Amino acid sequence: MAFKSRNYPPEHGILVPIEHQGGVIRRLLATTAMRLADADYLTERLLANDARSLYSHGSKQLRHYLENLRDGNVNPEPDVRIVSNFGAAASVDGDGGLGYMACRVGMAQVLKATHEFGMGACTTSNHFHIGSAGAWTRMAVEQGFVGMAMSAHRNRPDPNQPVSHLPNSSPISIGFPAGSQPPFILDMGGAMLPYREDLIREMPNSYFKALGISTAIQVFSGVLAGINRERLKPPQTKWTSNQGAFLCAWDVKRFMDFEEYTAEMDHFIEGARQMQPFPGFDRAELPGGMEWQWERENRERGIPLGDENCEELEVLAAEVGVECGYDQFEVTRF
Template sequence: MGNTPPAEGIRVPAAALHQLAADFFQKAGTNSADAQFLADLLTATDLRGVNSHGTWQLPGYVHMMLEGRVNLRPNIKVTSSTTTARVYDGDGGMGHFPCHQAMTWVAETAAEYGTAAATTRNHFHFGSAGKYSRIAAAAGCVGIAISSHRYDLPSESIVKGVNATSPISIAFPNGEQPPLVLDMGAHMLPWGEELFAQIPFAFFKELGIGAVNRALGGVLAGIYLPQFIPPASPWESNQGSFLAAFDVRAFMPLAEFQAQMDAFVAAARNMRPFPGLDRAELPGNLEWQREREYARDGVPISLQHQQHLQELADELGVTTPFASYEHTRFTAQ
C-alpha cells in the first residue's frame, strides 16, 4: 500500500470511514470510547493521504484483537516521572493510546518548561508517527516522534536489516504556508550489491537513521526488557516510542519563527520540482493540501483498499458504506 493517490477507486467521506472503523473495533471487543478514539486517528491519517497507516490497517488490527494478542482494555500508566520526562506503560494494548497521552503531556510540559520528553513501552503498533509530532507543532513546539518494533538481528543477515521500518517524524509550527512535517520510515533503499557499490554513502546514511530510531524508539523505550516479551507477557507488546518537544518560544517569538518558516517554505516551493513532478513541495506540504481536498471531496479509496475492508466487513457482519458512494467512482485518465 503506497501513499500516492490511487488511480482508480471511489471517494468516501471521512465521517463514513470513521463510522466503519468504529464499528470494526467494537466488533473486535473494544468499548465505544476507545473505538471512537482509534477511528479518529485512523481517519485523520486517511485524510492526509497516508493510506498505508490509516483504515488500510483495520484488518490487521482487528485480527490481532480477535486473536487475543492485544489487550482490548488496557490500563495506561505512568511508571516513571520527573518534571520534564515520563515513561508510559501501554499495558499490552494498541500503541495509539499511550503515545497520544504521552505526546499530549509532552507538548503541554514543553510549553511550560521549554522542553519535555517521554517514552512508551509495552504496546502494539502506534500508527503513523506524524500524528504525534503534529500534536506538539499545534502547541507551538517542534515535535519529534520515533518508534521501533522488536525484531531479531540474525548474524547471517546484512547489517542493512537494522533499518527495518523504524519511523521518525519531526513537525514544525507553521504560519500561512503548509507545515514542514517529516514522516518517514528508515528503510529507503532496495538492497543490491551493484547499487551499494554505486552509492555506498546512501546505505550508510540510511543505516545511521535506522540505528538511531531503533535506539531511541526501541532500546531507550524498553521494548527489549524481558517482562514485555512473550511468554513473560501475554501480549504482543512489540513496539515502543520516544516522543519529545521543544517550545519555539524558548528560542524566539513564535510569530517571528512562523514568519521565517513561511518565507523558507515559500521559497522552497518556488524552486524547480524534481523530474516528473509538476511542483516543488517540502515534506508535509502534500499532506496538508490533501487533508483539505479530502475533507471537501471525500477520501479516495482504491479498489484494493475497498476490497480489503469489504472482506473484513463480510467476516464480521458489518455494513459498509461503499455502495452509497459508487457514483463517485473515478478511473485513470
C-alpha cells in the first residue's frame, strides 16, 4: 500500500544502472554554468536520493534547478563563505547559489566542530533549495554522530489568514546511527495536517503541536539563519536566495560508550521492526528503514525509474540536447 504523502518505488517502469543514471544527471547539469566540482557534488546528492527511491528530492528536482540556473535566479558559481565561526558554532553565506553548496561548507564545519568539541552547529542563508534535509543528517550518522537538519524559506505571517496556515513544508531531519540495524533517519515536512475546520475542532491538540513544530523549524532555519535580512531580498539582490538552514551534530561518544550505544540502538530498532505493521503494509519499519533497504537493493539491481519520471527526464534532456539512453533498459521493464 502506497500513501500519496511519501516516496515509493514505482509500480511500473525500468531498472537503470546507478552509473548510467548518474551520467544522465551529470550531463544535464553540464548544460548550466555550474562549476564542474559543484555539478559533480550535486549529481552525487540527487543520485543518492534516486537510489533510496526518494525521487521527489532526486532527479525530479532537475527541471526546477536547471530552469532557475538558466533563468538567472540562482548563482551558478557562488562564492560560499563562512562569515562567523566561534567555538562549535558557525554561520555560512551561500552567495545566491543552490543550498547544496552552502550546506556542503556548513556541514563540513559542523562535523569538524563535533570531532573537536563533541557537538557543532551552523546556520546557512542567502541561497536556494538545500534538497533533502536527510542528506545532511546522514553525513553525521555516517561518522557515528547524531545529526539534525532543518530548512525554511522566507515566510511572513499573513494577518488575513488563520494561524493554522502558518505550518508549511519546511523540513526537519533527525538521524541516529545504529550498528547492524538500519539507522534511524526522520525526514519530514512541518505541514502534517490539512486545513479543515471540522478536524481542528475534533483534535485541536494535534493542530497545536503541528503549529509548534513547524514554527520551531522556521525559527531555527529561517529567523535564526537571517533569511529575512533586507540585503537578501529583491531589489538588493538579483538571486532567489530565499532559503536558510540549521545544521547540527552531537558525538555519541561524549554521552556513552559507542559500542554500548549501538547495541542498545540495534535492540530498540530490531524490536520495533518485529512489531505489527501499519494497516496495508507488509512490514514494520522506523523512519529511514525502507529507504535503507531500497538503497541496498537498487545499488545492486539498478534504480527503478517509473514511466512518468523517465518521460519527464527525456523531455528535459531533449530540450537541452542531451540523450538519456533509457531505451536500452526496456528489457528490464517491470
